[in-house]
Amino acid sequence: MFSPEGPSLRELAVQALSSVERGYDLLAPKFDHTPFRTPDSVLEAVASALARTGPFDDGLDLCCGTGAGIGVLARLCRRSATGIDFSAGMLAVARERVRPAGSRVAWVRADARALPFRSAFDLVVSFGAFGHFLPQEVPGLFAEVHSVLRPGGCFAFPVLAPPRPSSPAYWMLLGFDAVMRVRNAVWRPPFVMYYRAFRLADVRRELERAGFVVELQALEEFGRRSDGSPRVRMIVARRPLSSLSPRPEA
Secondary structure, eight states: OOOTTSOOHHHHHHHHTSOHHHHHHHHGGGGGGSTTSOOHHHHHHHHHHHHTTOOEEEEEEETOTTTTTHHHHHHHEEEEEEEEESOHHHHHHHHHHOOOTTSEEEEEEOOTTSOSOSSOEEEEEEOSOGGGSOGGGHHHHHHHHHHHEEEEEEEEEEEEOOOOTTSHHHHHHHHHHHHHHHHHHHSSSOOOOOTTSOOHHHHHHHHHHTTOEEEEEEOGGGOBOTTSOBSEEEEEEEOOSOTTSOOOOO
């Protein structure tokens, strides 16, 4: 799973026994050599799909990590691309390694649950970060994203189809989540990372409750399952143009 340049087993153990923020500070220098970094194939597919919707002026990569998604924003946004993360270590690596040409890039350290912007972006993207939010935190997170988008702006992110119970991946993820729950029950500080807590039906419902109009787009580059459903979808959640659009009650 890890290249020779990636973290050792000891380093991963130290990370896992830290808080989320401290763990990613420690992992940051080697993060791009782990399977946790979003594959370029996913980034390219999202960029291609969004290119048919744009262009955009200003973009935000939510929970940007080492900045893999900034390349997507730099291609799609005519004016600026901003990466935000609460790990100082991840941002330090991003500043050093990611310098896309032709786009003004900014890096901001902040918590995604309390974003320091309002109506500042036309596009918000996020890649692989939602497992770090407990289910009860998701409504507030989506409300924050809604507030930083300009009317007509969109929030886009890929979602993989869940593995079937007959597959080894299903049991591997189930086991990982179980281990994390035990770890957090007996060890402090908690490390929030649950792979099975972000379900498509729940996500769509919470986005709509936050005031978004939600569309699902198949990323056909990844093919379809035996039942015809896409292996990977992109959620495109739009903030309505009209400020008078009704917002569902909580």
